[in-house]
Amino acid sequence: MNLEPFIKGQEQVLELTAWRHLSDQIAAGFTTRNGGESQHPFDSFNLGLHVTDDAKKVNKNRETLSEILGFPTSNWVCSEQTHDNKIVKVTREHLGAGVYEYEQSIKDTDGLYTDEKNILLTLCYADCVPLFFYSPEKERIGIAHAGWKGSVKDVGGKMVRTWCKDGIEPNEIYAVIGPAIGKCCYVVDDYVKNFVDNLLKEDFLHPYDQVSENQYSLDLKQLNYVLLLKAGLSKENIKVSSYCTSCEENLFFSHRRDKGKTGRMMNFIGLKEV
Numbered sequence: 001m002n003l004e005p006f007i008k009g010q011e012q013v014l015e016l017t018a019w020r021h022l023s024d025q026i027a028a029g030f031t032t033r034n035g036g037e038s039q040h041p042f043d044s045f046n047l048g049l050h051v052t053d054d055a056k057k058v059n060k061n062r063e064t065l066s067e068i069l070g071f072p073t074s075n076w077v078c079s080e081q082t083h084d085n086k087i088v089k090v091t092r093e094h095l096g097a098g099v100y101e102y103e104q105s106i107k108d109t110d111g112l113y114t115d116e117k118n119i120l121l122t123l124c125y126a127d128c129v130p131l132f133f134y135s136p137e138k139e140r141i142g143i144a145h146a147g148w149k150g151s152v153k154d155v156g157g158k159m160v161r162t163w164c165k166d167g168i169e170p171n172e173i174y175a176v177i178g179p180a181i182g183k184c185c186y187v188v189d190d191y192v193k194n195f196v197d198n199l200l201k202e203d204f205l206h207p208y209d210q211v212s213e214n215q216y217s218l219d220l221k222q223l224n225y226v227l228l229l230k231a232g233l234s235k236e237n238i239k240v241s242s243y244c245t246s247c248e249e250n251l252f253f254s255h256r257r258d259k260g261k262t263g264r265m266m267n268f269i270g271l272k273e274v
């Protein structure tokens, strides 16, 4: 049985299909590097405005995505991501933030959620873990960006706790952990490993293997899975993508593989009013 929560749609997009049985209003997914305008090393569907690519090309790529999704860019919201764990509740007053001008992005924010329809939440990635959240009861949606820093700051768990303050039970929340750098390609040192140890303590199996002295292959997707369980989500409600952004060179940009000179994918979620 194929448990991959994403399927290939048009060449630019992996569609999140895992929640189709819960709602036919959700537009959610993760973009690929294909089918865009940008030139090397941002070839070609770069959606990051902050990576020294030609902004005109990025904006063209964003318009292409908007057409594919049927979500006008005026209804998008983008943020300035800082590998921290600040989470913002998005309302209509944020519409259009950072879509064409990076400086207009919501500041210093790595998690977005909303209760409103026809808003597309977006965040950018090149190896970090994209998290998706959905509460069918409240019709609330969210996304969060979790690299190793965001992960050890538990941005995903913080999203869950934020929602629970509004009366949502953790076992009513669905989460998807999207394409990110896999354990196969992600080696860290003691500095990072110690943050993981301090966070998980004795409660859970720690998601890394030592490969040599001071070197550990770390499974960031598994770390986020464990943190979501710790936050109270049920196992059945968490789906994990098997895509590794570094292995799949034909599909994804990878900050680590491409030595920092690369484009950005985007994860997105919106609820369409029918």
Ligand SMILES: [Zn+2]
Residues within 6 Å of the ligand: 181, 182, 183, 184, 185, 244, 245, 246, 247, 248
């Ligand atoms: Zn890999």
